[in-house]
Amino acid sequence: MFAVVLSEFGPPTNLTLTEVPDPVPGPGQVLVDVHLANITFVETQVRAGQAPNPAMLPPLPAILGNGVGGVVTAVGDGADPALVGRRVITTTGGRGGYAELAAVDATGLIDLPPELSLADAVALLADGRTAVGLIRAAALRPGETVLIEAAAGGVGSLLVQLARDAGARVVATAGGPRKAGIAKDLGADVAVDYTATGWADQIRSEVGEIDVVFDGVGGQIGNAAAGLLRTGGRLSSYGMASGSFTTLPEGKDITPIRGTPPTPPQMRGLTQAALTAAATGALKPLIGQRYPLARAADAHAAIASRATVGKTLLLVRSLEDISMGGGGVQ
Numbered sequence: 001m002f003a004v005v006l007s008e009f010g011p012p013t014n015l016t017l018t019e020v021p022d023p024v025p026g027p028g029q030v031l032v033d034v035h036l037a038n039i040t041f042v043e044t045q046v047r048a049g050q051a052p053n054p055a056m057l058p059p060l061p062a063i064l065g066n067g068v069g070g071v072v073t074a075v076g077d078g079a080d081p082a083l084v085g086r087r088v089i090t091t092t093g094g095r096g097g098y099a100e101l102a103a104v105d106a107t108g109l110i111d112l113p114p115e116l117s118l119a120d121a122v123a124l125l126a127d128g129r130t131a132v133g134l135i136r137a138a139a140l141r142p143g144e145t146v147l148i149e150a151a152a153g154g155v156g157s158l159l160v161q162l163a164r165d166a167g168a169r170v171v172a173t174a175g176g177p178r179k180a181g182i183a184k185d186l187g188a189d190v191a192v193d194y195t196a197t198g199w200a201d202q203i204r205s206e207v208g209e210i211d212v213v214f215d216g217v218g219g220q221i222g223n224a225a226a227g228l229l230r231t232g233g234r235l236s237s238y239g240m241a242s243g244s245f246t247t248l249p250e251g252k253d254i255t256p257i258r259g260t261p262p263t264p265p266q267m268r269g270l271t272q273a274a275l276t277a278a279a280t281g282a283l284k285p286l287i288g289q290r291y292p293l294a295r296a297a298d299a300h301a302a303i304a305s306r307a308t309v310g311k312t313l314l315l316v317r318s319l320e321d322i323s324m325g326g327g328g329v330q
Helices: 041-046 120-136 153-166 177-185 199-206 221-225 264-279 293-304 319-326
Strands: 002-006 017-018 027-038 067-075 087-091 101-107 145-150 169-172 191-192 210-216 231-235 286-292 313-315
Touching: 027 120, 027 199, 027 293, 041 293, 067 101, 067 120, 087 101, 087 120, 087 169, 120 153, 120 199, 120 210, 120 231, 120 264, 120 286, 120 313, 153 177, 153 210, 169 177, 169 199, 177 191, 191 199, 199 210, 199 221, 210 221, 221 231, 286 293, 293 313
Parallel strands: 145 169, 145 210, 169 191, 210 231, 286 313
Antiparallel strands: 002 017, 027 067, 027 101, 027 313, 067 087
C-alpha cells in the first residue's frame, strides 16, 4: 500500500508518499480500506517535533494520522466476520491514518448514520466530540454571552453552532475578515477579526463583558479574550495553537473549566452525539479543504500557515471511488 511517512521531524516536506507493507489485522482487529483521513492541528505540531507533550512524538519513521473513514475489508482472529463491508469511522490509536489501509481495533468502529456523508463523519470524528464535550462542560445557560476563538476552524465552527443552539449570544473571533465572515454565516451574532488592532476593545464596546470564553488559541489572543470575562466568568481552554496556554487574568475571579479526560466509552458517546446532530441537520461540519494523500505535505503547510478554514481532509481514494462505495463526499 501507499502511505505518507515521516522519517525526520521538521517541515511539511518531510512527509513523503512511500510504498510500505500492508498492515495485517491482529486478534480483535479489522482492516479498513481508508477512503478519507482526518488531519488535526496537533499532527502538524507532531510532524514539526513540537508536540504539546513530548510523549506524543512517535519513534521514526512513522505514519501519522489518528482518524479515518472507510470500509472494513478483513478481520483478524476473534473479530466478527459480519463487519466486512461496513462503512465506518474510527481512530487508529494515534498512528497509521495517512495510508490506504489501517488495522484498527474492532471495538472502536463507529457505524455511520445513513443520512451522513463519509466526509462529514470523518470531519466530526475528532472535532465533533471535542466541541460537544466543551459545550457540555461549560453548562451554557440561555442568554449568556460566549466568545469563541478561531471560530472558522474545525472545532470553533462547531462551537459557534452548538452555542447558538444552546441559546447563547455568540461572539466569534477569527484571523482575518474572510474567516470572521464565515463565522458570521455560521450563526455568530458578532464576528471580529483578531488580527486587527484593538479587537478586544471593539468587543468590549459593542458587547460588554463575556460570560464564557472558549479558548483554543492561547497566547496573546487567549489572554486578551480572558480579559473580557466578567467577574465569575468561565474560561474553557482546550488548545494552544499559538504555542502557549492562556493565563488567568490577575485580580479577577474567573472560573477555569477543568474537565477530566473522557474515557473511551465517553469519547464514543460524544462522537455519537455529534454524528446524530449532524444527521438531523442540527450540526454541519465546515470542510474547507480536501487534499489527495500524495499532497499531505501541502495540507500540513496550509494548516501551519493559518491559510485553512474549517476541517482539512485527506482524500485517500478518488471522489469517484468514494461515491461508488457509498457515502459520497459533500
